[in-house]
Amino acid sequence: MIAMRKLTYVLLLLTICACSSDPLDLSVVEIEDGQVEAVEFTAIDLPEAPLPKRTELLGTHEDLTLRFAFRASADAKASVRLNNAYAIGLPGLEVEGLTPLREVRLSPGVWQEVELVYQAAASSTPALLSALYLNGNLLYYQEALGTGYANGPLILSTEAGTVDLADVSSSPRAGQSSYLSDEGEEVLNIPQLRYAYYDLEEGISDVRNFGVLTPDKEGFHPVIDLNYLREKPRDYALRFSGDLEIPRRGEYRFWTFSPASARMYIDDILVLDNGGKHGGRSVADSLVLSEGTHSFRLDYVQNTGWNRVEIGYRGPSGAEGRLNTLSGNGKVATPGATTPNELATDDYPYLLRSFVYFPAPRMYATARKRTHAMNVGEGDGPHYTVDLKSGALLQAWRGKFVDIHDMWDGRGEPQVARPLAPALYFDGSPQWALLEDDRSLWPDSLTNFHHQRHELNDGGRPTFFYELAGHELKDRITPTSGGLDRQLEHLSGDRDIYTQIAFARSITETSPGNFSLRGPGATISILENLEGELILQRGSAGDRLLSKMGPGGSLQYSIQW
Amino acid sequence: MKFLPRFRPLCFLLLSLAALSLPLNGQSEADYYQLEQVSIPTFIELEVGGMDFLPDGRLVVCTRRGEVWLISNPGPDAAYSLFARGLHEPLGLSCRGEDIYVAQRGEVTLLRDRNQDGRADYFETVYDLPLTGNYHEYHYGPMFLPDGTMMTTLNLGWEGKGVSNSKWRGWMMQYDPDEKELLPFAVGLRSPAGFGTNAEGDIFVAENQGDWIGSGRITHLKRGDFAGHPAGLRWADQPGSPVKLREEDIHDDFKTMYAARAALGNVKLPAVWFPHGILGISTAAIITDRTEGAFGPFAGQLFVSDQGQSKIMRVSLEKVDGEYQGAVFPFREGFSSGLLRLEYGSDNALYAGQTARGWAATGGEEFALERLRWTGEVPFEMYAITARKDGFDVTFTEAVALETVKPSNFTLQNFTYLYHHNYGSPVVDIQPNAIIDTELLPDGKTVRLTVEGMRPGYIFEVKLGGLRSAAGKALLHDFGYYTLNALPGGGAGDGAQDAVAAGAAVTAPGASPKRPTTMPAAWGGQVDEDLALETEPGMKYKQTYITVKAGAKVRLTFRNPDDMQHNFILTSGKMGDKVGRAAADLGLQGLARDYVPDIEEVLVHTALVEPESEDVIYFEAPTKKGLYEFVCTVPGHYQTMRGVLVVE
Numbered sequence A: 001m002i003a004m005r006k007l008t009y010v011l012l013l014l015t016i017c018a019c020s021s022d023p024l025d026l027s028v029v030e031i032e033d034g035q036v037e038a039v040e041f042t043a044i045d046l047p048e049a050p051l052p053k054r055t056e057l058l059g060t061h062e063d064l065t066l067r068f069a070f071r072a073s074a075d076a077k078a079s080v081r082l083n084n085a086y087a088i089g090l091p092g093l094e095v096e097g098l099t100p101l102r103e104v105r106l107s108p109g110v111w112q113e114v115e116l117v118y119q120a121a122a123s124s125t126p127a128l129l130s131a132l133y134l135n136g137n138l139l140y141y142q143e144a145l146g147t148g149y150a151n152g153p154l155i156l157s158t159e160a161g162t163v164d165l166a167d168v169s170s171s172p173r174a175g176q177s178s179y180l181s182d183e184g185e186e187v188l189n190i191p192q193l194r195y196a197y198y199d200l201e202e203g204i205s206d207v208r209n210f211g212v213l214t215p216d217k218e219g220f221h222p223v224i225d226l227n228y229l230r231e232k233p234r235d236y237a238l239r240f241s242g243d244l245e246i247p248r249r250g251e252y253r254f255w256t257f258s259p260a261s262a263r264m265y266i267d268d269i270l271v272l273d274n275g276g277k278h279g280g281r282s283v284a285d286s287l288v289l290s291e292g293t294h295s296f297r298l299d300y301v302q303n304t305g306w307n308r309v310e311i312g313y314r315g316p317s318g319a320e321g322r323l324n325t326l327s328g329n330g331k332v333a334t335p336g337a338t339t340p341n342e343l344a345t346d347d348y349p350y351l352l353r354s355f356v357y358f359p360a361p362r363m364y365a366t367a368r369k370r371t372h373a374m375n376v377g378e379g380d381g382p383h384y385t386v387d388l389k390s391g392a393l394l395q396a397w398r399g400k401f402v403d404i405h406d407m408w409d410g411r412g413e414p415q416v417a418r419p420l421a422p423a424l425y426f427d428g429s430p431q432w433a434l435l436e437d438d439r440s441l442w443p444d445s446l447t448n449f450h451h452q453r454h455e456l457n458d459g460g461r462p463t464f465f466y467e468l469a470g471h472e473l474k475d476r477i478t479p480t481s482g483g484l485d486r487q488l489e490h491l492s493g494d495r496d497i498y499t500q501i502a503f504a505r506s507i508t509e510t511s512p513g514n515f516s517l518r519g520p521g522a523t524i525s526i527l528e529n530l531e532g533e534l535i536l537q538r539g540s541a542g543d544r545l546l547s548k549m550g551p552g553g554s555l556q557y558s559i560q561w
Numbered sequence B: 001m002k003f004l005p006r007f008r009p010l011c012f013l014l015l016s017l018a019a020l021s022l023p024l025n026g027q028s029e030a031d032y033y034q035l036e037q038v039s040i041p042t043f044i045e046l047e048v049g050g051m052d053f054l055p056d057g058r059l060v061v062c063t064r065r066g067e068v069w070l071i072s073n074p075g076p077d078a079a080y081s082l083f084a085r086g087l088h089e090p091l092g093l094s095c096r097g098e099d100i101y102v103a104q105r106g107e108v109t110l111l112r113d114r115n116q117d118g119r120a121d122y123f124e125t126v127y128d129l130p131l132t133g134n135y136h137e138y139h140y141g142p143m144f145l146p147d148g149t150m151m152t153t154l155n156l157g158w159e160g161k162g163v164s165n166s167k168w169r170g171w172m173m174q175y176d177p178d179e180k181e182l183l184p185f186a187v188g189l190r191s192p193a194g195f196g197t198n199a200e201g202d203i204f205v206a207e208n209q210g211d212w213i214g215s216g217r218i219t220h221l222k223r224g225d226f227a228g229h230p231a232g233l234r235w236a237d238q239p240g241s242p243v244k245l246r247e248e249d250i251h252d253d254f255k256t257m258y259a260a261r262a263a264l265g266n267v268k269l270p271a272v273w274f275p276h277g278i279l280g281i282s283t284a285a286i287i288t289d290r291t292e293g294a295f296g297p298f299a300g301q302l303f304v305s306d307q308g309q310s311k312i313m314r315v316s317l318e319k320v321d322g323e324y325q326g327a328v329f330p331f332r333e334g335f336s337s338g339l340l341r342l343e344y345g346s347d348n349a350l351y352a353g354q355t356a357r358g359w360a361a362t363g364g365e366e367f368a369l370e371r372l373r374w375t376g377e378v379p380f381e382m383y384a385i386t387a388r389k390d391g392f393d394v395t396f397t398e399a400v401a402l403e404t405v406k407p408s409n410f411t412l413q414n415f416t417y418l419y420h421h422n423y424g425s426p427v428v429d430i431q432p433n434a435i436i437d438t439e440l441l442p443d444g445k446t447v448r449l450t451v452e453g454m455r456p457g458y459i460f461e462v463k464l465g466g467l468r469s470a471a472g473k474a475l476l477h478d479f480g481y482y483t484l485n486a487l488p489g490g491g492a493g494d495g496a497q498d499a500v501a502a503g504a505a506v507t508a509p510g511a512s513p514k515r516p517t518t519m520p521a522a523w524g525g526q527v528d529e530d531l532a533l534e535t536e537p538g539m540k541y542k543q544t545y546i547t548v549k550a551g552a553k554v555r556l557t558f559r560n561p562d563d564m565q566h567n568f569i570l571t572s573g574k575m576g577d578k579v580g581r582a583a584a585d586l587g588l589q590g591l592a593r594d595y596v597p598d599i600e601e602v603l604v605h606t607a608l609v610e611p612e613s614e615d616v617i618y619f620e621a622p623t624k625k626g627l628y629e630f631v632c633t634v635p636g637h638y639q640t641m642r643g644v645l646v647v648e
């Protein structure tokens, strides 16, 4: 799809040409990259900066997926208040009563990205922070915020210092609902499932009176993940319920597989009856569903030692999929090892080759791997990962190095090394490219790019050498107190080559050679630019800072966050 | 739910074949070959992936955790120095002068220490490979040939079966450093963890039992060969491919590889089959004895290591009709861990690099480095077997006592394996071979056997009775297996032909009395306990402690999401070891009987369950309260793959 859009590439605006030879001069070009904003999200307009002490971002709201970038001064103390009741602290993202899954260490003055999924309280259920990601790193998951009912507005409240917000957008949903794909296929998903968990006495083979039982725990979870929710291997029951959005009227075929008792209801009608004691077996049935919202329920009784239930569907278009259940094929990102195996750093840089998940995986979302990753760790960092197949700097983080549990304990999937602290994730597209001109679109991948070698200096730090279509390229990354210094060199070649300094949703030149990035948040300072020209491509998906380097060119910059 | 067909031989007469045993007669393998530990400091997890010697005699070892160690004085007081770390699961290493080449998952890398501080500071990508990120895409080698090119092998991925989802998976590759060109060499590989050359310089690759691979084996590979697993043929139409076969040419209907070769031409038959569970379960390293006698009487023969059974087998080869075939014999067992790599030192000792993580090994240790030395004593052994049109010549290491050369001291039978998409194969179409005559040839060391029922395409078990050397020595080992791909001088022999292809020799299994697959009518459709048992990678059950009420009516669902076969046997108490050993003693019959021994200690059992499938059985729990061990009796599994059923 993206490739086709590239073919329809249209130059929109003129180039502001850099006529002087000052290496910090910047050319700004507008490009048509064909990227469109996710339709579900609505931008929230902000008042002029500086923001008042109390800013109403949204009026009275219910369920919410909220994205924003923020930047806080060193003395800032502020909060985003969901329903004006539940505070997410800024800059530290503290939530009363909760412990984040990862330690948060942020630098003042640098933009940070937040995405949170919030489920408003209902008459019988508490408000829920379904998920909160900081720069793509999961900090909270499925946490109850409080029992009181609240329906206030969404407020940014600043008590001290300054907090800037940008790129605020929201969707009035808590999770992904069903939709029709570009190809017209029905994709079904219940954005949030309520569950009730019942501890059973031994030997109960079926439960038909859920209505009169008192759950031992209740909550919300986006996926029917028995192993996540259960508290013992058998003799429990779970009732899941939620709203199933049907995107198109027609006949839907549902199936379920389980070795335990499972009954699936739609609009309170028993559609799939796999109840009682039986071996692992599937049942299936079809029914016609109208477009719109239908109630979904699954009554599950764990009357055997095998914890498994899958639900699948086939829509009117013939599209098949899973309904909120795990397929078990190992390609779905999971929270990571419960017993991490930390690869500790020492006084010599640790260069660890591995698979890594990239882009940063979201819980229960399909994960993609980079297979030729080099993780470089030293002391407390910053540590970083480069992709030797593209030359790209993928991620960087401070703190502990990586969890190698998936690689060094046992064998089998997924064989990834995971950063042990929140990472800053970059764009992941190739570091180098041979472009027609300054307005050409940056490629997604390269076929003729090769890592030739890397060399270590006496301290053990690496310099990477690459080759692209006869161009010899060099890349050296050095950790600093504020981030990373990077030197990129075009050692030889017969024409100019482009190298990427950064891609972000927004890049602003703050002074010659200095840039502020948002999405991801960082600042960049050009330290040296020999035989190079700086170019800033502005597109609808974001801005890309490039340097066009002649043979012998050398670019040095620092990236700080 | 999927039940894959399994096959059993018809010739039940032979099912009671005595277990193969070692008639040690007071002698032991250690009398001839002594095993010594190479010390490993406690802080090093030396999970050996590859190893080789530097010209100065230091041993270089790369580990599955990505470390490269230089080991001086490899023996009881070895000294270790870290040369490099962080490589991506390297499973092969070769030294070329001071240069060290390592096969990482995604590339072959040249490592150098340019500032001479003892640590690598130069890492050159010799060539790189695409990867999908599947855990099973391993990379082995490189092995340098005399012409300076290097050979590597690319493991298939695993997604419930062997898959080739990135280019050249399932192939042996040849890299030409002068042209900087990586060329496909041969295909049909599944898990080619080890390969080497024989004395003539021809390349042999080891293969493990799996889908399309009935049993372990070694195969001679020439450019353009297809060795049996079809997944890699996906790339056979790509530029540079020397292979004309296509994936769709390969199907289950041939029944045997021999028949597939007859139909398709380019199907390379294994030079030697290693019967699964008897001579290994996971063949790995292949090395030729190039010591010219310093390692004993087997100069020029091949040694093949086994990861799962912690031992080494020995192979004698001959060429018949232009192709290699030959025999495999036991050689030395008792290593400490999974024996993945073999290398001769300048001291003519055979160094054994070992790792067992994720694949349990008989030795029991997670990793080990050991060496094997010849004591100078020559064991009385079968040295080689060569085929004749009407029988075999069996040559011994020493002169044979004439009075022991008689037909009653030789027992022969032959069998083959199925060629199909299923995991492994039972032994099928077993036929006995009558010994017509035995004759001691003038060299005094060779016994000529004239036998009935010779037939190409079959594996011949040669078992010896009370043979003695002229000096009165007893045999150290008394059996071997000869793979007869072709009869000298051609022809089809006088044995029963094409029995397997005709479908006559195999039959589907049924429920056995101890494997009740339907609910007893007396239960009235009700079970008291629905138990589930699952396997996990690394030869383990997920549930190792299960509680039931005495006498409960139990339905057990045994599910196997692992990448190899497993079974479940409930024993009559703390009988896991006894049942496991009895299963190992089933020998050739093992797989055909789902590795279930016919002894009273077996209470109930499941079928041998294929990867990604399951079996359901019904039984009443013992009425006597207590602990009942259950085990998986697939060869090499029972020591680690076990649990306890607690009857309350």
Ligand SMILES: [Cu+2]
Pocket (backbone or CB within 6 Å): B539, B565, B566, B567, B632, B633, B634, B637, B641
């Ligand atoms: Cu097993």
